Amino acid sequence: MERMAMTLDKFTRSLDAKSLPRVLQIQSGYYFQGSVYELYGGEWSFSYGELLKIIGINITRLIVELQSEGSKSMIVNLSLDYPGLFRIVADKRPYASIQEIVDSVRIGPECLGHPEFHCPEELQLAEGTIQAEESFRLTALRTEHEDSHVDCEVTRKDSKHIFTVKLSHTGEFYECADDQFYTLRELVEWKIPKGRKRTVTWAKSLPSKEKCVSELPEDYSGELVLTPVYELQTVSKFGKNVVFIPSTLDVEVLDVTEECDGDCFMQPLSFRDVFAKPSEFFPFRAEIIEPPSQVQEELGFLKSSKQVIVHSAYQAKRILASEIRSEAQRRFLIPVSYNGRFKRRPRTFPTAYDLEVAKSDMEQLHVVATKAFETHYEGLSSVLVGDQYLVHKRETSEVIYGGKRKTVEALACEKIVGKKYEAVLIPMCLDGGFVEVVHDKKQYMLSEVCQRFALPFNVKVSMRDLSVKEDLLAGATGLQLEEEITDPFLIVSTPDLAQCWEVPVNRTNMALQLLERWNGPKLTQGKAVPSAVEEIGEDCYFTLRRYVNTSVLPPPRPPKRPQKHSEDTVKLPPPRPKKPVPPSPKSPHTAKPAVSTSRSSICVEQNTTPPRKETSNTSLITMPDPGPQKVIGEENSPQHKTIKQDDDDTHDYEYIDEDELDIIRRKLNDQSIQGTDNRKTRNTYAMQTAKQV
Structure with missing residues (x-):
């Protein structure tokens, strides 16, 4: 033919x-x-x-058609670096078979490569039945004995069921609604089906240092139809x-x-192609065909050299960190070999649940309340601004609410009152605010911080890394070390071995031509290869966090604040009247993982490279153990105990971070002044009334 x-x-x-x-x-x-x-x-x-x-x-870019009711459509061009987040509008056109789905969408091992569909009719399969309108995720494409099929995953009551569906299976399959946020790069890489346009809605802008060539109208809230330009x-x-x-x-x-x-x-090879080669392929000499357009200062030899030696490929540890500031946050990937020193900075906790997660067996967690909270439970303690607590553990306690006894979860703490330590229970639904009191003046290496403390953890560079010309972290007001990740790297050097660095695979866009196997002098076994701190953009930051967060189960949601009891409840002797507290917003820690990202051109394929052996055994996230939950009787409940201490205090609280407590002192001072003014006003009014009488 x-x-x-x-x-x-x-x-x-x-x-x-x-x-x-x-x-x-x-x-x-x-x-x-x-x-x-x-x-x-x-x-x-x-x-x-x-x-x-x-x-x-x-x-290379996207042609975006803005569609709004009652107005003319507008066409804009967006680069893939546009700093925004988008939500997908489910495609209303059905797919006629599993084969058509596989030919149109990308399926991969990463979370972004698991498209979700539903069918209006039951699917009778060998492993069981997928019910009508029940959603299923396509997780893998397999070929066995010349027979191709896809693995489907269905979640039912927190348990996962795996089904196998042949590509020849026909029917009507519709894309499921998706509540995740995506960057344009993620949409381009994973979510634009072949032969179909993708409709999205604008969700959120991200801060960007670069000025965008074109931007969406600020007040636009309609749908956007994306057409890729290849x-x-x-x-x-x-x-x-x-x-x-x-x-x-x-x-x-x-x-x-x-x-x-x-x-x-x-035969040009990208860094991803090189990383995918077997270990016996290394080391080799290569010619740089396409140098990187943008690279950090330490890796400048990649732009100036004609040839390089690629020694090996492996997965290396990095710490994902964010600058602690309200605006224009910078994001970093820090190698564990970073030679600077850190001092601890106070952490902030929006809920009592966050206190329970952050507590550690290594040391006592000491916090100060920055927001008042009045409890509706009789038996649980209210919180005032300036109250200080030592956090212990979560406990189950019997309390009275609305005249009825009920069992609730609370956080057992010691409240510091002068020289005394009073055992109290505060509600787990408490959404006030706390700031940590730091007693530790030591300086730590990054590796020590990761070993001793659970992430996320707040630090500040106290001594910069003297082994580099310019330390990116030294100027940061404070850093939150968020997660430990692994990332693919190549060890690349100049032919004379004068320059040798770890080079990130997913954030270095260059092409090499293989010349010959390298038989020259090799790197000394066990010699540390220098690693540079990388500053990454918002889109790369969110992408990295998305891949890390999908590797672990999300933490449980904190308990909700109790609702008002009904008026017809049979009441026991009522507690003293309390001021009603309006429902509060959910803690940011209860939200789904952020969607989770760099202006880098190829950052979205974070885990598309084949896995290699890590440099050391490590988990991607360290979550503190909340410890066993105890049911305690009312007579043994901590709220009935008062612990007295002598002047010779066994607790060492000689150092408090004064910068953080200044805000609390000002709040207390303002409250005191306001209370004095109110009393003066009431006294004046009373005297005037007496004179009139």
Whole structure:
């Protein structure tokens, strides 16, 4: 059967990236009467019969159509670095078979590669039945004995059930609604089906240092229809450069991959391609074909060198950190080998639940209340601004609420009153606010912080890293060390080994041409390879957090604040009247993992590279053990005990972070002044009334 030529644009839209590389033959079309066509600074000309090898396909930007009711549609162009978050509008067009779904959407091991669908009819499968309208996630595509199928996952009452569905299975399959936020890069990488447009809604802007070329209107709240603009990464038969060609180029092409020897072309490798190579592939000498457009100062040799040595590939530890400030937060990836020193900074806790999560067996958690809370439970303690507590553990206590006895969970603490320590229970639904009192003046290495304390943890650089020219962390007012992650890296050096660094795979966009195996002097076994602190953008930060958070189960939600009891409740002797407290917003810690990100061009494929052995055994997140929950009787409840201490106090509270307590002191002072003014006003009014009488 004779194959037909097609336009380059049509070929691009039908191209499966997994089938690359492909070899194309130019059939027709020219620019400027056959003259040299200059594209992105690279000179390129086409003639009939010329061969091009397609080694990559990228989406360079998005054409966005803004659709609002009662108004004209508007077209804007958005770069993939646009600093915003978007929600997906479920596609209303059905898919006719599982095969059509697999051909249209991307399925992968990462959380973003698990598309979710539902079917209006029951699916009778070998492992059981997926009910009508029950949602199922496609988690893996498998081929066994020339029979292809997908693994489907269904969650029922917190348990997961796995089903196998053949690609030939037909029916009506609809995309499920998605409540997650996505960056444009994540949408491009994972959520734009082949041959279909993607409709989204704008959710949130992210701070950005760079000025966007075009932005969405601030007050726009309608739907946005995304149309990708593609670019092909190509090499010619005799050229040594990688040339990027827009898919809209007015030429016709014919796919001749089966008839052409692809080995006669140059074989450029991206950093991801290199990382995927087996360990026996290393070390090797390579020529830099496409240097990185942007790279941190320490890795500048990648832009200036003609050749490099790639020694090995592995997964390395990094600490994801955020600057502690209200606006224009900076985000960092810090290597565990960072040589600076840290001092502790006070942590803030919005709820009592956060106190319970943050407590540690290593030391006593000491906090000061920054917000008042009045409890509705008789038997649980209210909280005033300035109250100080030593946090112990979660307990179950019997209390009286609305004239009835009920069992609730509370946080057992010691309240510091002068020289005394009074055992109290505060409600777990408490959403006041607390700040940590720091007694520790020691300086820690980063590795010591990660070993001794549970993340997230607040620190400040007390001594900068003297091994680097400029320490990015030294100027930060404070840092929150959030999570420990693993990330793919290559060890790359100059041929003379004068410069040798760990280079991130997912945030370095460059192409190499393999020259030969390296038989020169090797790196000394066990010698530490320098690692640089990376400053990353918001989109990369959210992406990294998304991948980390999906590796662990989310923490349980804190208990809700009690609702008002009904008026017809039979009451016991009522407690003293209390001021009603309005329902409060949920703690930010109860929200779903953030969606979770860098201005980096290829950050979204955080875990698309094959796993390699980590440099050390580590879990991605360390969650403190909340400890066993105890049921305690009313007679043994801590609220009935008062513990007295002698002047020779066994607790060492000689150091308190004065900066953090200044705010609390001012609040207390303002309350005192306000109370005095109110009393003066009442006394004046009483005297005037007496005179009139």
